[in-house]
Amino acid sequence: xxxxxxxxxxxxxxxxxxxxxxxxxxxxxxxxxxxxxxxxxxxxxxxxxxxxxxxxxxxxxxxxxxxxxxxxxxxxxxxxxxxxxxxxxxxxxxxxxxxxxxxxxxxxxxxxxxxxxxxxxxxxxxxxxxxxxxxxxxxxxxxxxxxxxxxxxxxxxxxxxxxxxxxxxxxxxxxxxxxxxxxxxxxxxxxxxxxxxxxxxxxxxxxxxxxxxxxxxxxxxxxxxxxxxxxxxxxxxxxxxxxxxxxxxxxxxxxxxxxxxxxxxxxxxxxxxxxxxxxxxxxxxxxxxxxxxxxxxxxxxxxxxxxxxxxxxxxxxxxxxxxxxxxxxxxxxxxxxxxxxxxxxxxxxxxxxx
Numbered sequence: 001x002x003x004x005x006x007x008x009x010x011x012x013x014x015x016x017x018x019x020x021x022x023x024x025x026x027x028x029x030x031x032x033x034x035x036x037x038x039x040x041x042x043x044x045x046x047x048x049x050x051x052x053x054x055x056x057x058x059x060x061x062x063x064x065x066x067x068x069x070x071x072x073x074x075x076x077x078x079x080x081x082x083x084x085x086x087x088x089x090x091x092x093x094x095x096x097x098x099x100x101x102x103x104x105x106x107x108x109x110x111x112x113x114x115x116x117x118x119x120x121x122x123x124x125x126x127x128x129x130x131x132x133x134x135x136x137x138x139x140x141x142x143x144x145x146x147x148x149x150x151x152x153x154x155x156x157x158x159x160x161x162x163x164x165x166x167x168x169x170x171x172x173x174x175x176x177x178x179x180x181x182x183x184x185x186x187x188x189x190x191x192x193x194x195x196x197x198x199x200x201x202x203x204x205x206x207x208x209x210x211x212x213x214x215x216x217x218x219x220x221x222x223x224x225x226x227x228x229x230x231x232x233x234x235x236x237x238x239x240x241x242x243x244x245x246x247x248x249x250x251x252x253x254x255x256x257x258x259x260x261x262x263x264x265x266x267x268x269x270x271x272x273x274x275x276x277x278x279x280x281x282x283x284x285x286x287x288x289x290x291x292x293x294x295x296x297x298x299x300x301x302x303x304x305x306x307x308x309x310x311x312x313x314x315x316x317x318x319x320x321x322x323x324x325x326x327x328x329x330x331x332x333x334x335x336x337x338x339x340x341x342x343x344x345x346x347x348x349x350x351x352x353x354x
Contacts (some may be wrong), residue, residue, distance in 0.1 A: 001038055003098050006030040006070040007127045011100070011134050013043040013052070014072045018186040020046045020217055023272040025138040027052040029071040031060045031094070039063040047272075051076065053085040057092050065093035072131040074103040074124070075111035086111035089120065096121040100131030105142050137187075137275035140295060146265040147276040149293055151285050152183060154300040154338075155312040161282060162310040168200065175336025176300040181206050183298060187219050188273040192236075193284035194225035203235040204279065214240055220273065222246060224284055226258045261291050282314040289325060290317035294345055297327060301339045 001009075013028030021027075021044050029052035031040035040063070042055025050058075053075055057064055069075075075085035075097065089097060097120055103109040112122045132139060137148035154172040155161050162168035170177065184190060184206045192204060206215035218241035223230050226248040230236065236243050251263040268276065278288055288294050299312075318324055327343035334340070 001036055003070055006032060007100060010070055010072050011130050014134050017044050022188045022274045025073055025135050027073045029053045029056045031056045031064050032068045033063050034066045048081045051082055051085050054088060057088060066095050068096040069094050070098045072100045074099050077110035077114050078107055086114040090118045098126050099124045100126055100128050141274040146269050147273050148295050149276045149278055150296040150298055151278040151294045152298045153312045156302050156304040156306050158305050159312055160306040160309040161312040163306050164308040171302050172300045173336035173338050176338045179335050184277060185215060187275045187277040189220040189222050189268060189276045191222040191276055191278045192280045194223055194229050196280035197223055197230055197234055197236055201235050205240050224259050261287060261293055282312055286314040286316040297343045299341050303337055
């Protein structure tokens with residue numbers, strides 16, 4: 001196997017850790033012997049567990065000596081809940097290390113330098129873009145000091161998230177709803193506003209829609225509730241997953257006495273949350289957008305028209321076309337009968353861009 005092929009495989013392996021590794025990154029690793037044969041592979045499964053390099057080294061044993069380590073993130077150089085991977089690779093006699101992305105955290109960075117000092121050949125940047133895309137939530141979070149935020153919504157073709165009578169179940173197809181549970185399984189926290197809780201009483205958990213069983217790992221449920229209106233019997237208060245009811249008192253009042261969303265995200269980061277899914281409702285989404293706190297949008301657009309009813313997005317402080325938030329599509333797919341699009345926010349647009 002070539003190093004190029006090995007890195008592609010490592011990126012795919014890393015994705016298996018989405019949703020379970022925080023506050024650590026997702027990482028994939030392959031070990032090739034001197035002849036290019038794969039002798040070990042692994043990915044980081046959960047925080048506190050063995051890192052991807054250690055898993056691969058355990059598989060390879062003595063066959064790693066003189067070989068090449070291909071890894072999506074620079075091997076760590078510190079002792080935390082596990083030992084430094086840089087030292088483990090040196091001890092195993094690895095001759096060459098190929099890295100996709102340098103570690104941006106001061107605590108863990110330095111592995112490449114340590115490896116080079118021990119005579120190990122190190123190359124950085126192979127398939128950097130793909131590895132960064134697969135680890136974008138963690139990388140963005142540690143660089144900004146707040147979680148990466150994905151806003152998910154479902155709407156009709158004319159942008160309605162509910163009909164005039166308030167009904168919203170179900171705008172999207174069963175296939176789209178199943179897809180949302182896959183999306184939920186990749187994040188550390190799900191955020192919703194108290195309006196959504198009062199209107200729909202969602203459970204905000206990861207479930208198998210075929211039989212309703214709960215997943216083993218559940219994200220933190222976060223309800224933005226400035227004035228403590230979440231009912232004691234609301235489903236988000238059940239024992240299926242941990243829940244944080246966020247009040248204005250907890251964060252310090254933001255605009256109009258509401259929860260300060262930036263402070264809330266900073267607190268979530270301190271709790272180890274790196275990847276947040278914002279699910280509702282339209283007023284809360286507007287507040288996140290106005291505050292510049294949305295990084296990605298996943299929209300499920302159903303082939304339906306209502307002509308009236310609640311819009312998917314409410315006031316975001318945008319008064320003119322020139323000030324519109326501009327998105328860049330990164331994926332468009334048909335899910336059941338719906339269209340799912342994924343897009344990132346374009347920031348710091350130059351004058352005249354569209």
